[in-house]
Amino acid sequence: MTDSRPPVTTTDAGIPAPSDEHSLSVGPNGPLLLQDHYLIQKMAQFNRERVPERVVHAKGGGAHGYFEVTADVTPYTKAAFLSEVGRRTDVFIRFSTVAGELGSADTVRDPRGFAIKFYTEDGNYDLVGNNTPIFFVRDPSKFSDFIHSQKRRSDTHLRDNNMQWDFWTLSPESAHQVLILMSDRGTPRSWRNMNGYGSHTFMWVNEAHERFWVKYHFKTEQGIDNFTDAEAKAVVSVDPDFHLRDLASSIQRGDRPAWRLEVQIMPFADAATYRFNPFDLTKVWPHGDYPPITIGRMVLDRNPEDYFAEVEQAAFEPANLVPGIGSSPDKMLLGRLFSYPDTHRYRIGPNYLQLPINRPKVPVHSYNKDGAMRYQPSHDPVYAPNSYGGPRADTARYGEDAVWRADGDFVRAAYTPRRDDDDFGQAGSLYRDVMSDIDREHLVSNIVGHASQDVTSEVQRRVVEYWRQVDPDLGARVAKGLGTG
Ligand code: NDP
Numbered sequence: 001m002t003d004s005r006p007p008v009t010t011t012d013a014g015i016p017a018p019s020d021e022h023s024l025s026v027g028p029n030g031p032l033l034l035q036d037h038y039l040i041q042k043m044a045q046f047n048r049e050r051v052p053e054r055v056v057h058a059k060g061g062g063a064h065g066y067f068e069v070t071a072d073v074t075p076y077t078k079a080a081f082l083s084e085v086g087r088r089t090d091v092f093i094r095f096s097t098v099a100g101e102l103g104s105a106d107t108v109r110d111p112r113g114f115a116i117k118f119y120t121e122d123g124n125y126d127l128v129g130n131n132t133p134i135f136f137v138r139d140p141s142k143f144s145d146f147i148h149s150q151k152r153r154s155d156t157h158l159r160d161n162n163m164q165w166d167f168w169t170l171s172p173e174s175a176h177q178v179l180i181l182m183s184d185r186g187t188p189r190s191w192r193n194m195n196g197y198g199s200h201t202f203m204w205v206n207e208a209h210e211r212f213w214v215k216y217h218f219k220t221e222q223g224i225d226n227f228t229d230a231e232a233k234a235v236v237s238v239d240p241d242f243h244l245r246d247l248a249s250s251i252q253r254g255d256r257p258a259w260r261l262e263v264q265i266m267p268f269a270d271a272a273t274y275r276f277n278p279f280d281l282t283k284v285w286p287h288g289d290y291p292p293i294t295i296g297r298m299v300l301d302r303n304p305e306d307y308f309a310e311v312e313q314a315a316f317e318p319a320n321l322v323p324g325i326g327s328s329p330d331k332m333l334l335g336r337l338f339s340y341p342d343t344h345r346y347r348i349g350p351n352y353l354q355l356p357i358n359r360p361k362v363p364v365h366s367y368n369k370d371g372a373m374r375y376q377p378s379h380d381p382v383y384a385p386n387s388y389g390g391p392r393a394d395t396a397r398y399g400e401d402a403v404w405r406a407d408g409d410f411v412r413a414a415y416t417p418r419r420d421d422d423d424f425g426q427a428g429s430l431y432r433d434v435m436s437d438i439d440r441e442h443l444v445s446n447i448v449g450h451a452s453q454d455v456t457s458e459v460q461r462r463v464v465e466y467w468r469q470v471d472p473d474l475g476a477r478v479a480k481g482l483g484t485g
Contacts, residue, residue, distance in 0.1 A: 011037070011038055011041055012041060012045070017038050018038065019038075023036050023039045024036035024039065051312070051313070051347055051348055052346070052347050053101060053102045054096075054343070054347065055147070055343065056098050056099070056147055057096040057097070057098055057113045057115075058096070058097075058100065058101050058102045058104070059096060059097050059100050059101065059102055059103070059104045059106065060094050060095055060096030060097070060113060060244075060311065061094070061095055061096075061191070061243065061244040061247050061248065061311060062092060062093055062094040062095065062304055062310060062311040062314060063092070063093055063247060063248075063251055063300040063301075063302065063303055063304070064090070064091070064092050064300070064301070064302040064303075064304070065090075065091050065092075065093065065256070065298060065299050065300035065301050065302065066088045066089060066090055066091060066298070066299055066301070067081075067088065067089045067091050067116075067118060067261070067296055067297070067298045068086065068087070068088045068089075068296060068297050068298075068299075069081075069082055069083075069084060069085050069086065069087045069088075069295065069296050070085060070294060070295060070296050070297055071085065071293065071294060071295045071296070072084075072085060073204075073263075073295050074206065074207070075206060076204045076206055076212045076214070076265055077204035077205065077206055077212075077214075077324040077325060078205060078206050078207045078323065078324040079120070079122070079125070079204070079322055079323065079324030079325050080120060080121050080122050080322070080323070080324070081118055081120035081121065081122070081125065081322070082295070082296075082324070089118050089119060089120055090118075090119040090361070091116055091117060091118050091119070091298060092116075092117045092119075092310070092314060092357060093114070093115065093116045093117075093298075093300060094113065094115045094311060094314050094316065095112055095113060095114060095115075095191040095243065095247070096112065096113035096115075097110040097111075097112060097113075098110050098111050098112075098113065098147075098150070099147075099150040099151055099159070103240070104240070105235075105236040105240035105241075105242075106235075106240060106241060106242045106243035106244060107187060107227060107232040107233075107235040107236055107242050107243065108187075108232065108236065109181065109182075109186040109187050109229070109232065109446070109450070110181070110186065111130050111131060111132050111177075111181060111186070112130060112131040112188060112191065112194060113128075113129075113130055114129045114130055114131055114194075114196030114197070114218065115127070115128045115129065115314075115316040116128075116129070116196070116218075116298070116316075117314070117316060117320075117358075119360060119361045120322055121362060122322040122323050122362070123320070123322055123360045123362055124320050124322075124358070124360045125320055125321065125322045125325065126316045126317050126318060126319075126320040127198050127216060127318075128316045128317065128318045128336070128340065129196050129197050129198045129199050129216070129218075130196070130197060130199055131185070131188065131194040131195060131196055131197070132177060132180050132181070132185070132197060132199070133197040133199055133215075133217065133284045134176050134177050134180070134199060134281060134282050134283060134284060134426075135177055135199060135281045135282060135332060136168070136171070136173075136174040136177045136178065136282075137171060137173060137174065137281075137282070137332070138173055138280050138281050138282050138331060138332060138415070139331050139332070139335075139414075140331060140332055140334070140335025140336070140339070141335075142171065143332070143335065143339075145167065146167060146171070146174075149163045149164055149166070149167035149168075150164060160454065161450055161451065161453045161454050161455050162454055162455045162456055162459055165450075165451055165455050165459050165460075165462070165463050166459050166462075168466065169459065169462035169463055169465070169466045170462075172423040172424070172466065172469070173282045173423045174282070175423055175424050175427045175466060175467075175469070175470050176282050176283070176423075176424075176426050176427040176430070177282065179427045179430060179431065179443070179470060180430070182443055182446045182447045182450065183435070183439060183442065183443045183446070184226035184227070184228060184229075184439065184442050184443075184446075185224075185226055186446070187226055187227040187228070187229060187231075187232035188225070188226055188227070188243075189225040189226055189227050190222075190225070190242075190243055190246040190247070190250075191243050191246070191247050191257075192220065192222045192246065192247065192250060192257040193220055193222050193223060193224060193225035193226070194220060194224065195217060195218060195219050195220055195224065195259070196217075196218035196259060197215075197216065197217055197218070198215060198216030198217075199215075199281060200215075200281060200318070200327075200328065200330045200332065200333040201213050201214070201215055201266075201278055201279050201328045201330050201333075202214050202215075202216070202321075202325060202326065202327065202328055202333075203325065203326035203327065203328050203402045203404075204265070204324065204325060204326075205323075205324055205325075205326060205401050205402050206324070209401045210268070211268040211401075211402070211404075212265050212266065212267060212268055213265070213266040213267075213268065213270075213271055213278060213328060214263050214264065214265055214266070215263065215264045215284075215285055215290075216261065216262075216263055217261070217262045217263070217264070217292060218259035218260070218261055218262075218298060219259060219260045219261075219262055220257075220259055221257070221258040221259060221260060222257055222258075228442060229442070229445070229446050229449060247300075248303050251300060251301065251302065251303050252303060256299050256300055256301045257299070257300050258297060258298065258299045258300070259297070259298045260294055260296075260297055261294070261295055261296040261297065261298060262292035262293060262294050262295070263292065263293060263295055264285050264287070264290040264291070264292050264293075265290065265293070266278060266285065266290050274289075274418075275418060275419050275420040276418050276419070276420040276421045277415045277416075277418055277421055279328050279329045279330040279331075279415070280330075280415060280421070281330055281331075281332045281333070282423070282426075283426055284426060309355070309356070309357065310356075310357045313348055313352070313355050313357055313358070314357050314358065315340075315341075315344040315347075315348060315352045315353070315355075315357075315358050316340065317337075317340035317341045317344065318333060318336045318337055318340055319336075319337040319338075319340065319341055321402070323398055324402075325402065326401075326402020326403070327402070328404075329404060329406070331415075349371070349372045349373050350371035350372060350373075350374075351371050351372065351373050351374045351375075351376075354373075354374065354375060354376050364376070365391035366391075367382060367383060367384055367390075367391075369382050423469075424469045424470045427470045427471075428470050428471045431443070431470060431471045431474055432471060440474075443474075444474070444477045444478060444481060445481070447463070447467065447478050447481070448478060448481030448482055451463045451478070451482060452481075452482060457484070460482050460484055461484060463478065463482070464478050464479040464482065464484055
């Protein structure tokens with residue numbers, strides 16, 4: 001006969017606990033005793049249940065799944081996980097909003113994070129993207145300023161539309177991204193109904209050491225579907241965790257969301273002479289110039305078992321690049337290579353890569369040792385070079401080949417201007433050539449609604465000018481809506 005009794009409660013050291021209900025006291029009514037280690041462990045552990053929330057992308061949800069290669073990309077990259085059609089790699093993805101705190105509502109207007117960890121045979125590859133193909137700024141020195149303008153004021157602790165429009169209208173490179181944010185794509189119906197973009201330009205290198213520039217687009221197989229502004233606001237009051245619930249319940253009922261991976265490939269030499277800087281994160285590569293090719297499919301099929309262990313402690317970093325994939329002269333990407341691992345060391349601790357969700361599914365042979373919460377043993381010798389059989393880098397096989405030539409004086413300057421390097425052109429073509437009449441109508445009312453709330457008349461004047469430069473018709477409609485026209 002099987003024992004149907006529940007297991008005995010224990011301390012975290014595995015020692016059987018004396019009671020689930022009563023602390024140790026001197027007589028039933030007496031004072032509590034310091035030697036009640038079980039009570040003290042419970043209270044002390046509880047006080048330490050939270051780690052600092054992410055300074056951006058705090059609220060999110062995640063799922064496990066796989067990525068499968070569907071086309072031969074070996075002419076472009078030697079990345080092992082992309083090396084043959086049909087090859088599958090385990091992935092973990094985290095979706096998120098950007099500006100809100102851990103308990104904030106899912107359906108607010110915001111870009112959405114779309115961060116993927118591929119557990120490859122050459123270590124973990126992280127593609128830390130968003131649901132937009134571009135970004136608000138192109139130089140990392142403006143990143144914290146941008147985020148400060150989106151979060152809470154120092155004095156009132158309130159978010160402030162005036163601060164947001166003040167920053168945006170003084171940063172014209174933001175127009176393309178703000179256009180998408182203010183469109184209905186700023187309020188996706190679910191995480192399943194949005195695309196994910198690597199956004200940055202990356203480098204691919206093949207076995208012959210030939211280099212290419214690449215952009216990634218994960219296209220939703222569920223179809224794009226967005227809330228209107230009014231619908232998104234209504235859902236906030238009904239279910240602040242709407243997106244989290246939608247993803248978990250869809251996977252639970254066996255409805256597995258999937259995305260098709262398309263890439264755009266630019267020959268290495270084209271970058272030098274292309275009509276605008278292809279590393280500028282505020283611009284897309286028009287499909288007419290570099291047509292997308294479908295190379296894979298990602299499917300999410302398993303919910304996390306422990307939200308904290310798997311989602312809250314998941315640490316994605318654009319610096320995790322595997323052989324065959326490299327970075328590029330995109331200044332935002334180069335800044336992120338530092339800032340992501342830095343925030344993980346602060347938020348989770350220096351050994352965050354040893355946690356089950358973050359650790360690679362291949363052996364680690366690094367020369368790093370010690371630090372808070374290390375539990376994987378380091379092995380002697382703990383230095384290189386050594387004569388005791390420690391790991392050795394295979395430079396002939398893995399030497400740096402995702403490189404580009406750089407030369408020049410040290411300067412603090414914008415990218416060297418090119419013919420089509422303006423801030424408003426691509427936003428204008430999205431508004432005029434891609435959006436439908438309904439998209440444009442909603443865009444105007446979303447902008448007007450947002451810029452009507454606590455925005456000064458001086459900043460509103462700049463808002464109109466900003467959109468007029470994107471498109472005169474858009475500027476006129478915003479002016480009319482704000483009553484400044
Ligand atoms: P295309 O007509 O070839 O592509 C337009 C792209 O826009 C498609 O990828 C489409 O893909 C996406 N799109 C459609 N509706 C919207 C919308 N309301 N908001 C945001 N994106 C939308 O044109 P081009 O490649 O020449 O690009 C024209 C403009 O389209 C660009 O200036 C840019 O603003 C926008 N765009 C371009 C992308 C690119 O990588 N080239 C990617 C996304 C947007 P889907 O509906 O599947 O997202």
